Structures are given as structure tokens and as C-alpha cells.
Amino acid sequence: MTPQTRHSRIMDHLTAQGEAQVAELSSLLGVSDMTIRRDLDTLALSGKVIRTHGGAALSGRVVFDFQFLERTREQETAKRQIAETAAGLVQDGQSVLLDSGTTTLAVAHALKSKKRLTVITTSLPIASELQGCEHIDLILLGGALRREAPDLIGPLTESNLEQLKADIAFIGADAVDGNGQAYNHSMAVARMLARMATSARQVYVVADSTKIGQTALARFGNLKNWNGLITDRGLAPIQTASLKRAGSTVILPSQTA
Numbered sequence: 001m002t003p004q005t006r007h008s009r010i011m012d013h014l015t016a017q018g019e020a021q022v023a024e025l026s027s028l029l030g031v032s033d034m035t036i037r038r039d040l041d042t043l044a045l046s047g048k049v050i051r052t053h054g055g056a057a058l059s060g061r062v063v064f065d066f067q068f069l070e071r072t073r074e075q076e077t078a079k080r081q082i083a084e085t086a087a088g089l090v091q092d093g094q095s096v097l098l099d100s101g102t103t104t105l106a107v108a109h110a111l112k113s114k115k116r117l118t119v120i121t122t123s124l125p126i127a128s129e130l131q132g133c134e135h136i137d138l139i140l141l142g143g144a145l146r147r148e149a150p151d152l153i154g155p156l157t158e159s160n161l162e163q164l165k166a167d168i169a170f171i172g173a174d175a176v177d178g179n180g181q182a183y184n185h186s187m188a189v190a191r192m193l194a195r196m197a198t199s200a201r202q203v204y205v206v207a208d209s210t211k212i213g214q215t216a217l218a219r220f221g222n223l224k225n226w227n228g229l230i231t232d233r234g235l236a237p238i239q240t241a242s243l244k245r246a247g248s249t250v251i252l253p254s255q256t257a
Contacts, residue, residue, distance in 0.1 A: 001029065001030075001031070003039065003042070006029055006031065006035075006039050007039055007042070007043060009028070009029060010025060010029075010036075010039060010040070010043065010049075010056075011043070011048060011049075013025065013028060014049060014056065014057065014058045015058065018057060018058060019052060019055060019056065019057035019058070020055050020056065020057075021054050021055035022036045022037060022040070022054055022055050023054075024055070025039075025040075025055070040055070040056045043056070044056065075208040075210060075232075077232075078208040078209065078210075078231075078232035078234060079102065079103050079106040079208060080106055080110075081232050081233075081253040082103055082106065082107070082206050082207075082208065082230050082231060082232055082253070083103070083106035083107040083109065083110040083206075084110050084253070085230050085251060085252070085253050085254075086107045086110065086170050086204065086206055086230050087107065087110035087111050087113070087114070089168065089202075089204070090111060090114055090117070090168060091167075092114055092115040092116050092117070093115070093116045093117070094117060094118075094167040094168060095117070095118040095119075095120065095166040095167045095168075096111065096117055096118070096119050096120070096166060096167065096168055096169070096170070097119075097120045097121070097164070097166040097168070097169035097170070097196060097199060097200050098119060098120070098121040098122075098123065098126055098169070098170055099121070099122060099123065099151075099169075099170070099171045099172050099192075099193060099196060100121070100122045100123035100124075100125075100126070100149065100150070100151030100152075100172075100189075101123075101172025101206075102172075103172045103206045103207065103208065104121075104123065104126065104170050104171070104172050104206060105123065105125050105126055105129065107170050107206060108121070108123075108126040108129045108130055109129060111130075111136070112130070112133055112136070114135070114136070115135045116135060117135070117136045117137070118136075118137045118138075118139065118166075119136055119137070119138050119139070120139040120141065120164060120166055121138075121139070121140060121141065122140075122141045122143065122151045122152045122153065122157060122192070122196075123150065123151045123152075124140075124145075124150040124151060124152075125150055127140045140152075141157050141160045141161065142156045142157065142160055143155075143156045143157030143160070144156070144157075146189075153188050153189055153192045154188070154192075157192055158191070158192055158195045161192075161195050161196055161198075161199045162195070162199070164199045165199060165200065165201065166199060166200040166201070167200065167201055167202065168200055168201065168202040168203075168204070169196060169197065169199065169200030169202070169203045169204070170204050170205075170206050170230075171193055171196060171197060171203065171204070171205050171206070172205070172206055172207060173205050173206075173207045173211060173220075174211065174214075174216040175207075175211050175214035175215050175216040176205065176207055176211060176212050176213075176214070176223065176229065176243075177213065177214065177215050178213055178239065178242040178243065178246070179222070179242075179246045180222045180223035180224050180229075180243055180246040180247065180248040181215075181219050181221075181222050181223075182205050182207075182219065182220055182221050182222065182223065183214075183215055183216035183217065183218060183219050183220070184216055184217070184218055184220055185216045185217050185218070186217070186218065187217060187218040189218075190217075190218035190219065190220040191218075191220070193220040193221070194220040194221055197220070197221050197226065202227045203226035203227055204226065204227050204228050204229070204230050204251070205223060205226065205228075205229045205230070206229075206230045206231075207229065207230075207231055208231060208232055208234070209231050209232050209233075209234035209235040209236075209239075210234070212229075212231060212235055212239050212243075213239055222246075222248075223243065223246070223247075223248035223249070224246060224247030224248055227249065228248070228249035228250065228251045229243065229248055229249065229250050229251065230251045230252075231250065231251070231252065232252070232253060233252055233253060235250070235252070
């Protein structure tokens, strides 16, 4: 077994368990304790693990990366359908404002087929996704990096938004209630999203159907004041009817209204 293979299996085990002892890993991989200690020292130098008494645990950075990856996989099919629907509303040559959610990350991926776009975002993963696209000009808004998520917020971000007016914005929501109120779990992020919604001529909320009919800590606006909610076909008809009665436009895959 090569060192690279051992390192990969150690990381897989730590991802599943959080931490492990040298003797445990030695038995799992069929190698000596000395070999495992060397492997853990190498992984610690790369920042992937933290050495503990008698073993190792995942570093905070790796836990963070894993948690974000897991969120991108939640409702993956629904997010892809939402993203394709959203991208269908974008014309070549437009400016597009994207917030930092995993659904807007899917939208960013879907926008790669467009030409001459300017994409403005607070999201480091979206910036990474689009960085190599020659036909997309990318603007990463400045601000403070959140500890719990790979995105930028704060007064500098809001100030930068005041200088912009994008053609179209796609904004994620942690929850949308039956009256069309959109929510985020963070008060700081909600304030930034409310500011973002004023920085585009057209505004769409993108959220999968599991988030509809829910609430979260902080409201940042109402769908009736924007161009619509783009969601997936898992939305119950009674929820669609409730949102429409509240003055919201609901957009499902393969629909334009």
C-alpha cells in the first residue's frame, strides 16, 4: 500500500469518525504504529489533521470543507433543476448578482454556457467556480470573511453593493413562509441580502421545495416585491396556491411564470 493510499484511507476514516487512535488506524490498515505516526505527522504538516494524544483528529479547515461539500449534495437534483431554470432567464451580455448559497453555486455552474457575462458575488466557491471562464468577467465583493461559511459580509460588502446595479440577481433563502417572506438564519447575512436585492433590476429567490413553508431567524424581504421564486417540482400545490395568493410569482422547472 502506497503512502498516498494510506493517507486517503486515513482521511476517509477520520471524516467518518472525527478522530482516531494510532493503534486503531494501524489495525485498520495493517501497518505498524510507527508507519501510522509518520503518516499522521505528514497529514498534520499539510493542515489536514491535528495530532492528538495517541492519534489525530480532522482539522477545522477539513471539517469546514466537508460540511460545505455535504450541503452542496443536499437536494442536488432539485438545485440543478433550479439552476438551469435560473440560467434560462439570463441573456448573454448581462450582469448577474449571486449570493453565497449552495443553490446559487449551482446557478453559477449553469451560467458557464453564457457569453459576455459579468458575475458579481460574495461567494468564494462561486469565484473559484467561474475564475477560469474566459467569457465571464468576475467581480468578488469585498468584506469580512465569515468563520462559518466561505463568503463575505459586513459594512464593506454593503457599501460596495450600493455602487452597483446588476441586470439580474439570484438570492438564496434558508426559508420562505406561506406569505412569501424570505428568511436567513443569520441576521448579518439577512441584512446583506436585503441590500443585495436593491442592487439589481430583477430579483429572484432560489430555494428548493424543502425550504418552503418554513421560517428562520431573520427576514430579509418578501417575494411579492421581487420577480419571483424559482423552486423545484417538489413544491406542494397547496404551497404554490398560498404563495400566489400572497402575491408571489412561483417559477418551476420548464416554466417561465
